[in-house]
Amino acid sequence: MAHASKADTIRAIFAAYLANDRTFVENAFGDDFRFTSPYDDNIDKPAYFERCWNGSDWIERHELERIFVEGDEAFVTYRCVAKGGRTFRNTEFFVFDGDKVKRIDVYFGAAYQDGAFVKQPSA
Template identity: 70%
Template structure:
């Protein structure tokens, strides 16, 4: 397992453990976060806007991680404690031993192993 793959797996474990400090320690000082709802947030804005109690997450099933140099893709299925689930892909960049950037690509909601219809 590469160091970057280990960093990604450790980050997901920290989210699952609701360990905000461990997440903060994994992120570079100049960290940037982008998702369909958040455009180029810095580290402080990420924690202010995106961090919440992660106790609603039952587990993450990491399906694949591809690492090339200081970049990686991870695809995972997130299962919530209420039975909901969704599948996302995230693109990571690394610098100086830390996670420098995460770009999130949201997937469709899933239930009982099937995609739920999306509003158009």
Template identity: 80%
Template sequence: MDQANRADTIRAIFAAYLSSNRKLLEDALSDDFRFTSPYDDNIDKPGYFERCWKNSDWIERHELERIFVEGDEAFVTYLCVARGGKRFRNTEFFAFDGDKVKRIDVYFGATYENGLFVRQSES
């Protein structure tokens, strides 16, 4: 798979959330897929769908700002706009195995609500 196709796969994954196309997402992820975020530690594909897919209806849209692909890896930075006015920017690292996504690691950015910075609680 070339770099343009990997970027298209990433765009399709984000679009799948907004169109509720779970099949597209399932087909894009490898069977041994893993996901890590500040809330999730290396969860598997079934865990990802349980934690992330079922709770995605709060997203109004994603604005993909940058996609950098190099070989079997890619970074995407996006602005997520939630229903109700909350906005935040994240970066995700994608690792591919052939034409499938094998891993996604999410790095959270700042959050804004109605144009104002929202301080996140420290734990």
């Protein structure tokens, strides 16, 4: 992975998630990795794998729609298609330190069930 482009690294991480290849993802993340989402506030690498690493058997596929890379930062927007007809679109902001991912911030998008918008519960 040392010579892979940042976009290639992002694609490989998404593929590894679907393949449930935790070892690949652990190796792609730096030791000081941090993760933030609407449910997680700046958690570290061990907490990420404890709280966020779930089996991917519920996902049919990820459709990576766009990846923008500038320097050591990248945005990826994707559509996740779950088994059973649910879909949602998210954007993730990646920060790299060399060839390792240092940080990911996730921004959740709308959810759909069989093509119909699903209103999310308010906080």
